[in-house]
Amino acid sequence: MIDEKPSRELEPSPPPPDVAIRLQSIELRYGEKIVLSDCSLDCIRGHTTCIIGLSGAGKSTILRVANGLRRPTRGCVFTLGSELSRLPETEILEIRKRIGFAFQYNALFDSMTVADNVAFPLYELTDLEDDEINERVKSALESVGLDGEGDRLPGELSGGMQKRAGFARAIVNEPEIIMFDEPTTGLDPIMTNIITETIKNIQHKLKVTCLVISHDLPSVFAIADEIALLFEGTIIEYGSVSKVRQSPNPIVQQFLQGSDVGPIPV
Numbered sequence: 630m631i632d633e634k635p636s637r638e639l640e641p642s643p644p645p646p647d648v649a650i651r652l653q654s655i656e657l658r659y660g661e662k663i664v665l666s667d668c669s670l671d672c673i674r675g676h677t678t679c680i681i682g683l684s685g686a687g688k689s690t691i692l693r694v695a696n697g698l699r700r701p702t703r704g705c706v707f708t709l710g711s712e713l714s715r716l717p718e719t720e721i722l723e724i725r726k727r728i729g730f731a732f733q734y735n736a737l738f739d740s741m742t743v744a745d746n747v748a749f750p751l752y753e754l755t756d757l758e759d760d761e762i763n764e765r766v767k768s769a770l771e772s773v774g775l776d777g778e779g780d781r782l783p784g785e786l787s788g789g790m791q792k793r794a795g796f797a798r799a800i801v802n803e804p805e806i807i808m809f810d811e812p813t814t815g816l817d818p819i820m821t822n823i824i825t826e827t828i829k830n831i832q833h834k835l836k837v838t839c840l841v842i843s844h845d846l847p848s849v850f851a852i853a854d855e856i857a858l859l860f861e862g863t864i865i866e867y868g869s870v871s872k873v874r875q876s877p878n879p880i881v882q883q884f885l886q887g888s889d890v891g892p893i894p895v
């Protein structure tokens with residue numbers, strides 16, 4: 630029989646101030662399907678944590694749990710100093726305003742200019758005057774190398790530029806955390822490098838906590854302070870780039886080498 634005790638059975642262990650996000654023994658199910666199980670992860674404030682793992686492993690789900698879009702079936706989530714599972718939806722919304730999100734698919738509004746797309750969260754979430762909004766949009770577009778492109782429509786931009794427009798929208802509200810879901814998927818190697826550099830620039834300029842999901846290992850090695858490898862619902866390896874690359878765990882090594890021989894079922 631499935632044990633359906635509520636998530637509060639776990640003793641919450643709030644993180645120290647230098648941890649922006651803590652997932653503590655998370656379980657998350659979609660219906661009967663358990664996607665995350667005893668999944669724990671700390672994302673250090675001001676660092677870039679990259680989550681890697683097989684397709685369908687639950688990486689995007691980790692972001693949804695960390696920003697309160699999904700409530701775990703067990704475990705505790707601490708984001709920006711609050712335990713999300715204790716908060717009502719209205720307060721979770723307040724926390725989410727402090728998080729920028731660059732989606733796996735750009736999710737730009739096709740009929741709105743790039744500048745209006747980038748300004749959208751400011752109109753939605755703030756009472757800023759138009760002048761201030763225009764300044765912030767200009768600065769966000771500069772940060773991603775799209776100065777002067779604000780009047781164009783998304784359909785007129787290349788895939789890489791659309792990605793960067795999505796980044797500009799994610800940073801325009803000056804968030805404390807930025808989540809990037811597969812920022813380089815579907816891009817050519819040159820644009821992949823440009824996007825990788827753009828993320829490094831954002832990180833450096835805004836000194837913000839970044840959470841990045843990526844399948845692109847060179848890009849991960851270039852931007853990560855910490856790497857977390859998600860496998861079968863749990864983080865099986867975590868640490869600096871060199872620590873993870875030197876991991877003795879055969880699952881980690883098989884994943885990093887992209888080999889079809891090893892303990893990972895293919």
Ligand SMILES: Nc1ncnc2c1ncn2[C@@H]1O[C@H](COP(=O)(O)OP(=O)(O)OP(=O)(O)O)[C@@H](O)[C@H]1O
Nearest residue numbers: 659660662664682683684685686687688689690691
């Ligand atoms: N809303 C949902 N309802 C039911 N199942 C879902 C839902 N969202 C995701 N899943 C399933 O949960 C699993 C994890 O999904 P998730 O999108 O988190 O994986 P991922 O690691 O981000 O995958 P990818 O690398 O393909 O983006 C997948 O098997 C997916 O089909």
Ligand SMILES: [Mg+2]
Nearest residue numbers: 688689690733
């Ligand atoms: Mg995903």
